[in-house]
Amino acid sequence: MGGGGQPDYRDEVRRDRDFWCRHQTAINVATAAGFVVLDTWLTLAGLSWWPAHPGPLAWTMLVAQALACASLAFCRRAPLVVVAILAAVTLTISLLIWPGGALVPVSQGIVWAPYATVMAGYGAFLYQPNRRIALAAIAVLSLIVARPWQPSVSVITVGLLRTATGPLLAQYFEARRRLVAALRERAERAEREQHLLAEQARAEERARLAGEMHDVVTHRVSLMVLQAGALRITAPDEATRQAAEELRAAGCQALDELRDLVGILRTAGEDDQAPSTPGLAALVAESTGVGTPAELAQEGDPALASPVVGRTAYRIVREALTNVRKHAPGARVTVQVRYSELGVQLTVRNTAPPARSGSRGGPPGTELAATDLAGTGSGLGIAGLRQRVELVRGTLRAGGTPDGGFCVEATLPAYVPTPEPVA
Numbered sequence: 001m002g003g004g005g006q007p008d009y010r011d012e013v014r015r016d017r018d019f020w021c022r023h024q025t026a027i028n029v030a031t032a033a034g035f036v037v038l039d040t041w042l043t044l045a046g047l048s049w050w051p052a053h054p055g056p057l058a059w060t061m062l063v064a065q066a067l068a069c070a071s072l073a074f075c076r077r078a079p080l081v082v083v084a085i086l087a088a089v090t091l092t093i094s095l096l097i098w099p100g101g102a103l104v105p106v107s108q109g110i111v112w113a114p115y116a117t118v119m120a121g122y123g124a125f126l127y128q129p130n131r132r133i134a135l136a137a138i139a140v141l142s143l144i145v146a147r148p149w150q151p152s153v154s155v156i157t158v159g160l161l162r163t164a165t166g167p168l169l170a171q172y173f174e175a176r177r178r179l180v181a182a183l184r185e186r187a188e189r190a191e192r193e194q195h196l197l198a199e200q201a202r203a204e205e206r207a208r209l210a211g212e213m214h215d216v217v218t219h220r221v222s223l224m225v226l227q228a229g230a231l232r233i234t235a236p237d238e239a240t241r242q243a244a245e246e247l248r249a250a251g252c253q254a255l256d257e258l259r260d261l262v263g264i265l266r267t268a269g270e271d272d273q274a275p276s277t278p279g280l281a282a283l284v285a286e287s288t289g290v291g292t293p294a295e296l297a298q299e300g301d302p303a304l305a306s307p308v309v310g311r312t313a314y315r316i317v318r319e320a321l322t323n324v325r326k327h328a329p330g331a332r333v334t335v336q337v338r339y340s341e342l343g344v345q346l347t348v349r350n351t352a353p354p355a356r357s358g359s360r361g362g363p364p365g366t367e368l369a370a371t372d373l374a375g376t377g378s379g380l381g382i383a384g385l386r387q388r389v390e391l392v393r394g395t396l397r398a399g400g401t402p403d404g405g406f407c408v409e410a411t412l413p414a415y416v417p418t419p420e421p422v423a
Contacts, residue, residue, distance in 0.1 A: 024076065031119065032072035039069050039114035049093050049105045049112040057102055064089050069116040075123035083120045083137045090117070091144045098150055109152055111159050113145040121166025126174065138167055217258055225251035276310030277302040277337070280317055284335055287321045293332045294321065300339030306415045312392050313337065313346050313412060319385055320348035320408045328353040331405065343394075344412040352404030382408075 043050045043062060051058055068089040071082045090113040096102040097112065105112075121138050128134035146159035225248050232244035280296060287294040305313065317335055324333050331350040338345040382398050385408075389396040394412040401407050 025073075028073045028076055032070050032075075035072055035114070035116040035119060036066050036069040039116055040066055042115070046106045048107075048110065048114070049097060049103060051104050052106045057096070061089075061093055061096070061103070065093070065114055069114055072116055072119050072123070075119065076127050079120070079123040079127045080133065080137050083124050083141055086114065086117050086120050087141045087144050090114070090141075094144070094147055109154060111145060111155055111162065112147075113159065113162065115162070117141060117145060118162055118166045121163050122170045123166070125167040126170035134167075138163060218255065221251055221254050221258070225255070276307055277305055277313055277339075278310075279314055280335065280337065283314070283317055283321060284333075287325070287333065290325065291330070292321065292325050294335060295333070296335045296337070298337045298339070302337075302339055304339045304341055304414050305344050305412070309344055309392060309394075309412045309414065312388055312394070313344055313410070315388060316346055316385055316396075316408065316410050317348055319382075320350075323382075324350045324406070328406065330354040339414075341414060343414045344410075346410040346412065347407065349401065349407045350405045385410075 039048075040062065042048055043065065050062075054062075068085045071085045075082050093103070093112050097105060121141065124134045124137050125131075128137075142160055142163040145163050146156045148156065228244045228248035228251060232241050232248060235241040235244055280298075284294045284296040302310070320335075321333060324331055328350055331353045333348065333350045336345075336347040336349075382396075385398075386396045389410055389412065392412060394410060397407075397409045399407065
């Protein structure tokens, strides 16, 4: 899991593996070309079977050796064929030297086989699925390189070391590959366990916060509901009884919403069942019913917005209408929502409140109630909305308008991919 701008090691490993896979042919060709040059130069320098007075046969065998070394380009696809070609060329040269006598090397008592046999043994042991066949092919190649029909301790020793070097390197790289794979699997398992522990700690913290919220807030709101119910019964006039009944109903609704919120906190975040875009009409109607005239204008198909985006739009409208009731009582609100395949454009704009524009309006006591409500806010409503909008990769702008009102504009994507849970 990459975090804090640091690259993920799995991405680096994957890039390295992709690089080797894409350039495997070029690497094989370059390796073959390198061994062609190396063995040809060593042969002409007299460090192999090259005679003092080369004739057409010597040059022919030099070309054959170069072609055999070039077959290393197919070492990955046909490792046993490459071993057979190099063994055949080596055996031919050895028989031409002894007992044929057609070639007389400058240096006696050395290995006639080219150094490409090291790479051939490496490829046979690494790329051949059947290890028994690979070992048999390498054994035959070792027999040809060591030339037991011309017993020589130095030749047999050097020849066996040369043919054994490739398989030993292949065994080393294979063991290293398995070790790296095991370490990678262990690291991934540790990351999954860490993620699960973080999820468990988050769930426990959510449950603790839910319990504290339930204990503290429910107690106070319940007292308010009980006192409002008592006032509704004992009030001498109808207006007071009506106000007490509305207060009691609002308190009961607050308790229901608190219960739902506590239930959401006690479950995973993806179980959020907050209202979506279909609930915007109810929000606007509720705002109009409590004295804040609001209009809703929608364009497009609401089904284009995913549930996560719809719930975010609902919260933006709800917070904006709440702020209007707190800070601009009596102002008119216009909610505009435009749905498209590219995203959701949301605008909540309110006019200046009547008191600010010089007129008087609203039911008695509205200004006093609005003053009380304005003092209850935390001042973090817009900041919280901006964080929520950024979580869904959207943008939020909020500020005053030239006519003294306020405007909240949000741009949300139509779809937000959610992370898959770790199995």
